[in-house]
Amino acid sequence: MALREALDKGKFAVTTEVGPLKGTDTTEILEVAEILNGKVDGVNVTDQQSAVMRLGSLATCSMLVEKGMDPVFQMTCRDRNRIALQSDLLNADVFGIRNVLAISGDFPTLGDHIDAKDVYDLDTEQLIWTINRMNEGYDLADNELQGKTDFFVGAVVKPVSDTEASFELQLAMMEKKINVGARFFQTQAVYDADAFENFMKRARQFKIPVLVGIIPLKSAGMARYMNKNVSGVFVPEHMINDMAKAKDKMATGFEIAARLINDLKDLCQGVHIMAIGWEKKVPEILQLANLT
Amino acid sequence: MLRSEEKPFEEILGYLEDQDRVFILGCAGCAQSSQTGGMPEVLVMKERLEGAGKTVTGHSVIDFLCQKALVASRLQPLEGKVMGADSLLVLTCGVGVQSVAAMVKKPVYPGCNTVNLGGSRGEWQGSERCMECGDCLLYYTGGICPLTACSKSLRNGACGGASDGKCEVSPEKPCGWELIYARLKEIGRLDVLKKFVPPKTWNTMRPRPEILSTSLWALEQRD
Ligand code: SF4
Ligand code: SF4
Numbered sequence: 406m407a408l409r410e411a412l413d414k415g416k417f418a419v420t421t422e423v424g425p426l427k428g429t430d431t432t433e434i435l436e437v438a439e440i441l442n443g444k445v446d447g448v449n450v451t452d453q454q455s456a457v458m459r460l461g462s463l464a465t466c467s468m469l470v471e472k473g474m475d476p477v478f479q480m481t482c483r484d485r486n487r488i489a490l491q492s493d494l495l496n497a498d499v500f501g502i503r504n505v506l507a508i509s510g511d512f513p514t515l516g517d518h519i520d521a522k523d524v525y526d527l528d529t530e531q532l533i534w535t536i537n538r539m540n541e542g543y544d545l546a547d548n549e550l551q552g553k554t555d556f557f558v559g560a561v562v563k564p565v566s567d568t569e570a571s572f573e574l575q576l577a578m579m580e581k582k583i584n585v586g587a588r589f590f591q592t593q594a595v596y597d598a599d600a601f602e603n604f605m606k607r608a609r610q611f612k613i614p615v616l617v618g619i620i621p622l623k624s625a626g627m628a629r630y631m632n633k634n635v636s637g638v639f640v641p642e643h644m645i646n647d648m649a650k651a652k653d654k655m656a657t658g659f660e661i662a663a664r665l666i667n668d669l670k671d672l673c674q675g676v677h678i679m680a681i682g683w684e685k686k687v688p689e690i691l692q693l694a695n696l697t
Numbered sequence: 698m699l700r701s702e703e704k705p706f707e708e709i710l711g712y713l714e715d716q717d718r719v720f721i722l723g724c725a726g727c728a729q730s731s732q733t734g735g736m737p738e739v740l741v742m743k744e745r746l747e748g749a750g751k752t753v754t755g756h757s758v759i760d761f762l763c764q765k766a767l768v769a770s771r772l773q774p775l776e777g778k779v780m781g782a783d784s785l786l787v788l789t790c791g792v793g794v795q796s797v798a799a800m801v802k803k804p805v806y807p808g809c810n811t812v813n814l815g816g817s818r819g820e821w822q823g824s825e826r827c828m829e830c831g832d833c834l835l836y837y838t839g840g841i842c843p844l845t846a847c848s849k850s851l852r853n854g855a856c857g858g859a860s861d862g863k864c865e866v867s868p869e870k871p872c873g874w875e876l877i878y879a880r881l882k883e884i885g886r887l888d889v890l891k892k893f894v895p896p897k898t899w900n901t902m903r904p905r906p907e908i909l910s911t912s913l914w915a916l917e918q919r920d
Contacts (some may be wrong), residue, residue: 483849487896509849509856512866523849530853531896545896563857570875571859577890578854585893593857636858636865 407475408447408504409557411675412589412614418675419696420447420477420591420616421687425460434465437684438472444688444697447504449477449591449677453484456516463493467500477559478502481510486526487535487545494539498554506559506591507532530581533558537586560587562615563637564595564604576607583611591677593637594620596644598668605672616675621662621683621690625649659686663693698822699790701733701809709786710749712806716783719751720775721808722797723758724789733809734758734788742788742808754782762793768800779803816845831901837889839880846873852894 411418423437441448448469452462466476478497485493497505509529513521527535535545542553560582566572579590595601595617608615620638622628625648628640644661651657666676676696680687691697713719721739728734736758743753755778759771772779779785784804787794791811798805816826826845834843834852844850848866855874858865864872881887 509851509858511858512848514866525849525851526899527896528849528851528853529856530893534893535896561857567860568862568875570862570878571855571857571872573887574855574874574878574890575857577887581853581891581893584891636860 406446408477408589411446415674416446417670417696418446418614418616419444419678419691420449420675421445421678421680421684422449422451423465423684424451424454425462425465427457427459429460431460431465431468434468435472438469438474440685441687442472442474444691446675447475447477449479449506452479452481452508452510453516454511456483456511456513456518456521458516458518463497463500463502466497466502470501475504476502477504477506479506479508480532481508482525482527482529482532483510483513483523484521486524490527490532491535491539491544494536494554494556495550498556503555504557504559505536506561507536507587508561529560530578530585533560533582533587534585540586557588558586559589559591561592562590562608563593564608564617565593565597565600565637565639567637567639572604576604579608580611583613587613589614589616589674591616592618594618594631594635594679595669596638596640596665598665598672600639601669602672614674616677617669617673618677618679619662619665619690620679620681622648622658623681623683624654655683655686659690659693662690666690666694666696698727698730699792699811700814701728701731701790701811703733703738703788704808704810706745709806709808713746713751713784713786716804717750717752718754718782718784719746720754720779720782720785720803721746721756722762722785722787722789723756724760724762724787724793725758726761726763726789726793728762728789728793728809729758731790731809734762734793738788742786746786754778762787762789763796765796765800768797772801816842829902830897830899832898834894834897837892837894838877839884839886839889841873841877841880843873843877846876848873852897854890 423434450462450465462479466478469476507529513523536556536558539554540556542550562579563575625645628645628648631638632640647657678687721742723734723739739756739758743756746753755775757775759768761767784806786806786808787797788808794807816828827842828844830844843852848864849856859872862872862875864870
């Protein structure tokens with residue numbers, strides 16, 4: 406089912422994510438698409454993820470549309486000014502892309518082109534507002550569009566934070582994003598149902614679909630790395646121990662992911678699986694979690 | 698005050714590739730406080746250039762190289778040495794180098810890089826910064842400038858990348874938006890966090906022509 410339809414109908418939505426490679430080789434992406442087709446409601450395509458230059462989200466989304474899938478076009482504010490962003494939104498529309506996810510984007514110095522100039526002409530909230538302006542038939546200069554867009558706009562939120570300020574900012578911004586037109590949310594990876602419930606207790610009032618983020622663990626080292634370096638990710642010690650002890654890391658990682666999905670399922674409206682290299686295995690996780 | 702740093706010596710030698718005779722100029726203003734263009738640095742540069750086989754026709758340190766009238770009057774007695782050089786190497790900020798270039802009909806090269814201070818400071822040089830955006834947003838942010846306090850200059854809220862209150866871009870720096878949150882909480886105005894700041898006009902960051910001219914024009918007349 407298409408993502409918008411799934412959420413409108415109240416189906417527990419399943420989305421996942423693919424990252425294009427550096428270069429023109431699309432073999433891997435097309436293989437992943439083949440496997441995921443019909444098994445998920447939407448596929449996010451990351452936009453120069455981690456500020457590493459690679460094949461774009463727009464072209465990749467367009468390839469997925471051709472395969473009959475429903476891509477989510479991730480768009481960062483980092484690399485394009487408002488002229489390029491709006492033009493790419495028009496491009497996306499004519500390619501048949503229906504969902505856009507607005508994010509700020511990692512700073513260039515975190516990627517592989519550290520000398521690049523950052524843009525942020527629009528910030529995330531302003532980008533969401535812009536997309537809705539275009540859905541209404543106008544550009545940011547108030548010119549009427551010859552043919553308007555019809556995007557289903559998503560945004561991200563970090564449910565677990567290390568400071569009160571960060572937690573409260575996330576909620577305030579979630580509300581602001583909804584006010585300017587966000588229609589669904591994807592979250593940072595969650596590993597603790599209580600912490601997630603703590604967030605949903607506050608976020609539920611917004612009555613907006615939330616797709617909880619899941620990243621299957623690959624090893625204890627990966628979990629520790631994320632705890633140290635990825636904002637908003639907190640893998641509990643007992644899971645790290647389970648991974649350290651596991652003989653078959655993939656099996657254990659998938660079991661943990663499936664268990665998490667089941668623990669979190671009733672708290673939200675869908676799940677967003679970020680498999681980071683294991684995209685082809687996503688159907689196995691879904692099966693383990695009884696989501697097929 | 699402008700802060701400067703010494704350029705790599707190799708880069709300077711590159712500028713002087715086909716020039717044997719050099720005049721070195723330092724500045725007793727900001728460059729002296731930055732320890733990049735006072736007399737000690739000028740003398741070290743002289744020694745290094747001579748070591749690299751150049752002839753230094755002369756050197757001088759002038760109080761404020763950004764003051765063109767002063768540059769002209771101080772260089773006058775040294776005219777022979779200046780005009781006897783192929784080029785001038787100036788150890789100071791970008792303003793000083795430009796002002797010398799405007800006054801001397803010779804190639805003038807920068808010996809320093811002027812570093813960014815993250816926006817303008819007040820006369821009293823505290824930690825607050827202003828980028829002179831021409832459309833002030835401080836109402837929305839509890840009096841903390843989002844353009845200078847946030848590494849991405851975000852106007853509507855945090856990027857979500859902070860860890861332990863530190864910025865994703867430079868972990869030695871506090872997340873500007875967490876500071877803004879704390880301030881708004883302190884003054885009981887967390888409600889403004891929900892106000893949407895529309896796309897910014899960046900046009901007002903470009904200086905108007907009359908601002909680019911100087912009221913000190915009389916001092917700049919050369920002849
Ligand atoms: S919002 Fe603009 S005018 Fe106000 S302090 Fe920041 S840069 Fe200066
Ligand atoms: S971590 Fe904070 S200061 Fe740094 S870019 Fe993000 S919002 Fe701005």
